[in-house]
Amino acid sequence: MKCAEVIQDIAAAILREKLVDGVLAFAQGVDMSDIVPILITDEQDARKILIASYQPCSLAKLASEYGGESKKLAVIVRPCDARAMVELAKRKQLDLQNIYSIGIECYGVAREPQGEIYIFPEEMLVDGEVKHLNKEILSPSCLRCEYPIPTMADVSCRIEKDGNCLVAANTERGESVLSAAKITAQEKVKDISPIKERALKRQEKEFGEIKGMEPRERLNYWLRQFDKCIKCYGCRNSCPICYCEDCYLEPERLLVQKEEYPPEMLFHITRLIHIGDSCVNCGQCETACPMNIPVSKLFHMMSKELGVLFKYEAGLDVDSLPPMSTITEEDLAKGGVGLG
Amino acid sequence: MVEFIPTICPYCGAGCSLLLEVTDGVVVGTRPRLGHPISQGKLCIKGWNAHEFIHHEDRLKKPMIKENSSFKEVSWPEAIKFMAERLGEIKNKNGPDSLAFLSSAKCTNEENYLLQKFARAVIGTNNVDHCARLCHASTVVGLARAFGSGAMTNSIADIAETECIFIIGSDTMSQHPLVARMIIMAKEKGAKIILADPRTIQVSKFADLHLRHKPGSDVALINGMMKYILDKGMEDKDFISKRTEDFDSLKEALQDVSLREVEKITGVPVEEIEKAAALYAKAKTSSIIYAMGITQHTTGTDNVLSCANLAMLTGNIGKPGTGVNPLRGQNNVQGACDMGALPNVFPGYQAVTDEGVRGKLVEVWGVAKLPPMPGLTVVEMLNSVLEGKIKAMYIMGENPMISDPDISHVEEALNSLDLLVVQDIFPTETARLADVVLPAASYAEKEGTYTGTDRRVQLSRKAIEPLGESKPDWEIICELAREMKAEDFSFTSPEEIFEEIRKVTPQYAGINYSRLNQPAGLQWPCPEESHQGTSILHGKEFTRGKGKFHPIVYKEQAETPDDEFPFILTTGRVMSQFHTRSMTGRSPKLDTEFPEGF
Numbered sequence: 001m002k003c004a005e006v007i008q009d010i011a012a013a014i015l016r017e018k019l020v021d022g023v024l025a026f027a028q029g030v031d032m033s034d035i036v037p038i039l040i041t042d043e044q045d046a047r048k049i050l051i052a053s054y055q056p057c058s059l060a061k062l063a064s065e066y067g068g069e070s071k072k073l074a075v076i077v078r079p080c081d082a083r084a085m086v087e088l089a090k091r092k093q094l095d096l097q098n099i100y101s102i103g104i105e106c107y108g109v110a111r112e113p114q115g116e117i118y119i120f121p122e123e124m125l126v127d128g129e130v131k132h133l134n135k136e137i138l139s140p141s142c143l144r145c146e147y148p149i150p151t152m153a154d155v156s157c158r159i160e161k162d163g164n165c166l167v168a169a170n171t172e173r174g175e176s177v178l179s180a181a182k183i184t185a186q187e188k189v190k191d192i193s194p195i196k197e198r199a200l201k202r203q204e205k206e207f208g209e210i211k212g213m214e215p216r217e218r219l220n221y222w223l224r225q226f227d228k229c230i231k232c233y234g235c236r237n238s239c240p241i242c243y244c245e246d247c248y249l250e251p252e253r254l255l256v257q258k259e260e261y262p263p264e265m266l267f268h269i270t271r272l273i274h275i276g277d278s279c280v281n282c283g284q285c286e287t288a289c290p291m292n293i294p295v296s297k298l299f300h301m302m303s304k305e306l307g308v309l310f311k312y313e314a315g316l317d318v319d320s321l322p323p324m325s326t327i328t329e330e331d332l333a334k335g336g337v338g339l340g
Numbered sequence: 341m342v343e344f345i346p347t348i349c350p351y352c353g354a355g356c357s358l359l360l361e362v363t364d365g366v367v368v369g370t371r372p373r374l375g376h377p378i379s380q381g382k383l384c385i386k387g388w389n390a391h392e393f394i395h396h397e398d399r400l401k402k403p404m405i406k407e408n409s410s411f412k413e414v415s416w417p418e419a420i421k422f423m424a425e426r427l428g429e430i431k432n433k434n435g436p437d438s439l440a441f442l443s444s445a446k447c448t449n450e451e452n453y454l455l456q457k458f459a460r461a462v463i464g465t466n467n468v469d470h471c472a473r474l475c476h477a478s479t480v481v482g483l484a485r486a487f488g489s490g491a492m493t494n495s496i497a498d499i500a501e502t503e504c505i506f507i508i509g510s511d512t513m514s515q516h517p518l519v520a521r522m523i524i525m526a527k528e529k530g531a532k533i534i535l536a537d538p539r540t541i542q543v544s545k546f547a548d549l550h551l552r553h554k555p556g557s558d559v560a561l562i563n564g565m566m567k568y569i570l571d572k573g574m575e576d577k578d579f580i581s582k583r584t585e586d587f588d589s590l591k592e593a594l595q596d597v598s599l600r601e602v603e604k605i606t607g608v609p610v611e612e613i614e615k616a617a618a619l620y621a622k623a624k625t626s627s628i629i630y631a632m633g634i635t636q637h638t639t640g641t642d643n644v645l646s647c648a649n650l651a652m653l654t655g656n657i658g659k660p661g662t663g664v665n666p667l668r669g670q671n672n673v674q675g676a677c678d679m680g681a682l683p684n685v686f687p688g689y690q691a692v693t694d695e696g697v698r699g700k701l702v703e704v705w706g707v708a709k710l711p712p713m714p715g716l717t718v719v720e721m722l723n724s725v726l727e728g729k730i731k732a733m734y735i736m737g738e739n740p741m742i743s744d745p746d747i748s749h750v751e752e753a754l755n756s757l758d759l760l761v762v763q764d765i766f767p768t769e770t771a772r773l774a775d776v777v778l779p780a781a782s783y784a785e786k787e788g789t790y791t792g793t794d795r796r797v798q799l800s801r802k803a804i805e806p807l808g809e810s811k812p813d814w815e816i817i818c819e820l821a822r823e824m825k826a827e828d829f830s831f832t833s834p835e836e837i838f839e840e841i842r843k844v845t846p847q848y849a850g851i852n853y854s855r856l857n858q859p860a861g862l863q864w865p866c867p868e869e870s871h872q873g874t875s876i877l878h879g880k881e882f883t884r885g886k887g888k889f890h891p892i893v894y895k896e897q898a899e900t901p902d903d904e905f906p907f908i909l910t911t912g913r914v915m916s917q918f919h920t921r922s923m924t925g926r927s928p929k930l931d932t933e934f935p936e937g938f
Contacts, residue, residue, distance in 0.1 A: 022342075029346060034375035034859045036359060039342040056374040056381065066342060113375045227545045228524055230517050230915065231933075232385045234372070251932045259934050261514065261542050261915055288372060290382035290521045292528070 003104065003157055003165035004051050006183065007076055010102055010155070012046035013181035014074055020100060024059050024066065025049040025076040033113045037062055039073075049076065054110045055139075058240040058284045060084035064093040074100040074177075078109070079150040080141075080282035083315025084240035086152055087278050090318055093243045100177055103150025103170075105158040107133055107195070108142030111287075121159040122195075130161065141283030141296045144206065146199040148192055152316060158190070207301045222265075225293045229262040234288035235295050241275045248274070268295075272302060277322045279303035280315040345803035346373060346859070348790045350446060350783045351386045351918050353668035354378055354496065354518045355792020357859060358387050360784055360803040367391045367784050367803055377860045378496050378792070384517035385916050385930065391784070392927035394804075398766050400779035401808025411777065416809065416819070423776055424823035426759050427463070430732045436464035436711065440721040440730050443470040443681035444737030444813075445673035448788025449797070450837040451813040452672070452679040453687060454829075455736055458817050459715075461705040462826040466692050466715030467730070470681045471743055472673050473718040478635040479666040480677055482644030484689070486652070487664075487877070488884025491674060494627065494663035495794045495863065495875045500525040502661035504532045504623030506616070508558060508647070509633020513542040514915045516631070516667045516793075523629070532623065534616045536561060537633060538910065549616055553606040555910045556897035558634050562646040563894060564602035565617035566653055567594045574621040576655030584652050584887040593891030605894065621654045625661030632669065636911050638898040645890045652887045658878040668793035670919070675791030678847065678864070683715035688845035704844055706827040718744065725753040732759035736813055737780065741769035742920035763816060766922045780813050781806035788814070788834040789856065791864070795874070797851055798861035 001009075011023040027038035027048040035052040037059065038045075060081045067073040075081065082101050089096045107122045123132050135143065150156045154174035158166040166186045169175040178185055210218060236242045236249060248270050251258035256267045279299040286296040307313050310323040310331065323331070344359040356379035361369035370391045374381030403419035404411040414422070430438055441459040443452045452470075459468040472480065480490035487493070499505065499522035512520040520543065527533055527546050535547035536558070544550050553561045569575055570591065580587050599610045606613075620626045628651055634643035647664050656662040668674050680687040690697040698710045716724055722744070724730040733754070744750045754760055754773045762774035765782050785806040791797045806812065811819075814834060821829035831837045835853045842849050847864040850871045855862060862873040877883065901908055916933035917924045924930040 029344075029373070029375060029859070031858045034346070034373070036344045036346070036373070037371070038344070041341070054374060057371055112380060227542075230384060230513055230520070230542070232383060232388060232517070234382060234388065237388055238372075250929075258932070259914070259936075262545075287374070287381050288383075290384065290518055291524050292521075 001165055002163055003159045004049065006157060006165040006167060007051065007102060007104070008046045008049050010177060010181045010183065011040060011049055011074065011076070012043040014100065014177055015040070015043040015046065017180040019177065019180055020072045020074045022066070022071065023049070023074045023076070024062055026052045026056065026059075035113070039066060051104060052109070054113055055282075055284070055287070058084060058238065058282060060088060060240040061238075063099055064088045064240075064243065067094055067099055069095070069098055072098045072100075074102055077101045077103050077150060077153055078106045079103060079147040079152070080145070080280050080315075081240070082150045082153040083147065083280040084282055086315045086318050087241050087280060087322075088243065090321060091241075091243055096318060100173060101150070101153035101155070102177070103153030103156040105149050105156060106142075107148050108135070108138035108145070110137045111139045121161060123161045124163070125161050139283045139287070140206075140294070141281045141286065141300065143202050144199055144300060145281060146196045148195050149190065158188070203300075203304065206297060207304070210297075210301065222268075222298070226265055226268055227262050228291035228293055229267065230290060231261060231263045231267065232290060234290065235285035236271060238284040238288035239275065240282060240284065241278050241280070242271065268298075272299065275299070276302035277306045277310075277312070277324050278314040343803075344371065345801050347783060347803060348671060348792075348798050348800040349379075349383070349387045349390055350671055350923065351390065352516050353670055353673055353793035354516050355671065355790070355794065355796050355798060356383060356387055356518050357798065358383060358390055360391055362803050365804050367394045373859065375859045378796070379518055382518065382521065385933065386918060386924065389927050389929045392929060393923045394782050394784050395807070396766070396926040398926060399782075399807050399810070400765060400767060400771075400777060401810055402779060403809070404777040406775045416811070419776060419778060420819050420823050423761060423820055427732060427734075428824060430758060431463055434731050437467060437715070438729065438731040439463050439465055440467035440716060440724075440733050441469075442718065442721075442733065442735040442738045442740070443468060443676055445471055445670035445676045446737045446783075447672065447676070447813050448786070448790060448800070448834065449672065449675040449679050449841060450788045450834040451736070451817070452676045452681045453837060453841050454814050454817040454831075456680045456687070457705060458821050458826070458829075460686075460710055461707045461828075462821050462824055464711055466683050466711050466713065467721060468681055468715060469683050469718045469721065470673075470676050471670070471718065471738055472677050472682070474636070474743060474745075475632050475669045476635050476666055476673065477717075478640030478644050480682075482641045483648060483664065483666070486645055486648035486888050486890060487657075487882045489877055490677070490689070491877070492663070492665045492668070492794050493657060493877045494660070494665055495796075496522055496792075498660055498663070498875065499523060499627055499629070499665070500529070502526055502531055502623075502625045502627040504534070504619055504626040505629060506534045506536070506620050506626060506650075507543060507547075507629045508536040509635070509643075510629055510631035510667055511537070511539070511541045511543070511633070511912060512629065512631075512667070515669075515913045517915070519629075519667055519793075532619050534619055536616075539912075549612065549619065551606075551608045551612055551616055553608050555908050556637055556639070557606040557894070558637070558643045559639060559646050559892050560602050560605040560894040561608060561613065562650050563594060563597050563892065564599050564606070564613045565620065566590075566650055567597040567599065567602075568614050568617040569621045569653060570594060572618070574618065575653050579655030580653065583655075583658075583882070584889060586889045589891045590649055590653075590889040593893060620650070620656075625659070626654065626656045627662055628656075628664045629667060630665070631667045632911060632913075635666070639895050642892045642895065646892050648887070649889055649892065652889060657887070658876065658880075658882075660876065663876070666793070671792070672790040674793055674795060675789070675797070678791055678845065679841070683717055686844070687841060688847050701844060704840065722750055722753040725757055731757065732761075733757055734761045734763075735770060735774075736763045737765075739764075739768040739770045739920040739922055741773070763813060764922070765810070766926065768920065768922045778816055779808065779810035780816065781810045785810070786812035786814075786834070788812075789838060795863045796861045797848065797856065797864060799853060799856035
């Protein structure tokens, strides 16, 4: 069975069985080039769900907005969404006990709509011929992604190259979802080490270009990028980890000077300090940026740097808190950033 | 219940699409729409907060009639009956030309179409205009004279593909942020940016050359550039001979131009003028972008014609990456012009003086005759009020008490009317002076089409029901017209109105609602249903046949600084406020960003 159909069946079943009150997913907008989020509450509407070739917004962020104790949701997620939900759970913005996550194995989404391609496995049989995922059209953050399999989700769905779907339950809740949908789990271990290796190489290249610069040159590079900023707040608005209702960047907080364009560097640096340890590299900030500032690259690089220092990886374990909230004076000394 | 409804941003003319996030009948947020060709999943701060004013407590929710200088809430039938009687009385007593109408660049095409039809067919006057008069009327006139069509020649996305961009009088990053995106993209692909602007603005940071010419010296600057291009033989001779006319008159006018003199007038060193001219002329493709910095002058039309001259001189028109690209200010100012909310033209820029056109419209509109003489412009209307010629004004979605020059003059004029009707979503400064205030529905509460600056006709969907007793403007106009026993105002949906628009507007003939059911909409001219729309104008030939050069001689501004008034003031726009701030001033996130300056 095709992946979209499997997911539609799962959505219909868990709504029917009242495991959840709603399912967050993507659906067609006015035509097939127009993918929009949808919150389904009627099982009849489950057929509207589709698997998009691009990620119009973070469903994790919508889940924290719409979900709650009285409104249990299922969310159709990519691994980066699943990781963002873990980070939101750490920040008490959602309770994973109230959310079922149905993950899709993902080897990258397109930067922009790419006609009628709606599934994205690594390779795909098209008219009997194996076609490989076109890396040219992928979002830059996807090329750096080490997590193609949504192991943090309750259920993960793998699209095989013939288009069929293999389903696995990662948690007990995932098993209950599959039994509600009368789907048999088909475990099949997949070696993702080549993907991981490729992603790390890519990170090394992209981050290396930045790190290879002299400090002054590096600063200038980012200042030049920030010069393009029109302070639309799109990066913040789209970031699944940015959750503060009362945000430091707002003009009434008097941190960033109002009426000033481009905003001073503090605008970006403040956000970086605030959530730079927890970036899940979903790329939403960059997708939202009208000026193509490589925000995701900066945040991903920062979280990776901190990850090495603090042996921390964002978005994997809900019990492992971000360095910013667990940091000790001893830790500070380690990175040569002592306060003294 | 949560829904994401595709609408068109209610602010600038870029034509971004956004999704309104609706929870149980309340618009709670805005999200970008990744599948849209202009916004491409990005928005500026205004777009991100386009939902904030919709449910503001100030929204007008009931019709009101002023009695003894205070407003009394009335029912719709009462308000409509009152207006129909008063408008009828004034028309009978003082003639149709004693009434004047201001249409709205914020309303849909359907609504603008209906208001001008009401003015012309029901009242019998061409006194209908709108705020385009204060921004790009000089574009509509200038480009129509030079090319035959007064609209942006190329498309927004096309800007990213050019090799050289000449920006004059446009603070693009503040005024049209998503168009500025294309400038930045072009720059990052290696395009050269020439900025001509007296101020240092954000675009200055990316400009290869920033010419800080004195306000009002645009014609001199462009003439200087053209003079140098001709002197160095950098003009496109082939294009000039095959595609244009009256080149000799331009050449003759430029003969006496001296770059030293231009330096004196503009304050820009000769070397920089030469450099700019060479960059623009030598690039494989060069695009001109301009906005109100050149149109809001007493010499606005001259400035526009100069841009047209420069583009034709170098053959930079009619192909990708080129063109003369005015950036229109409001989300539907292009559409309001297209729909004939102008005193001299019917829909599709067909002259009211043209008997053949009137004959066609008389038939479609089912009236005996239509007024043959052009009506009054915004500015003339207000002057005529004080001369006692205009007795009643009907203002739909405009706020001249802030947007027009000389506000005390506007106030005096509006106060001396026998009848002032204001149809708006908020109690604006203008609405406070009205005798009748009609509560209109906001963009989120109605369906209809808007035409962006690159002639892109797009369908905006209804996200929620009209608030309180407010009604979409098209419904109000229809009800009023029916009360006045007008034929042919029996429309029951915007789509029905659009079907009539297609019949009388040649550029829109091939567009219908089902064809607009795609994120990109359709760019006019689209003459028939099989036509894919036009992304670049004047490809094989100009709309008027040959492109026409106009010899333009530099003229000083009408008012120049002197001892008594030593300052030069200029107009501009800021990022987070919009026009008279009736909407942005009621959007907390936008108002806090820029609370001063109004």
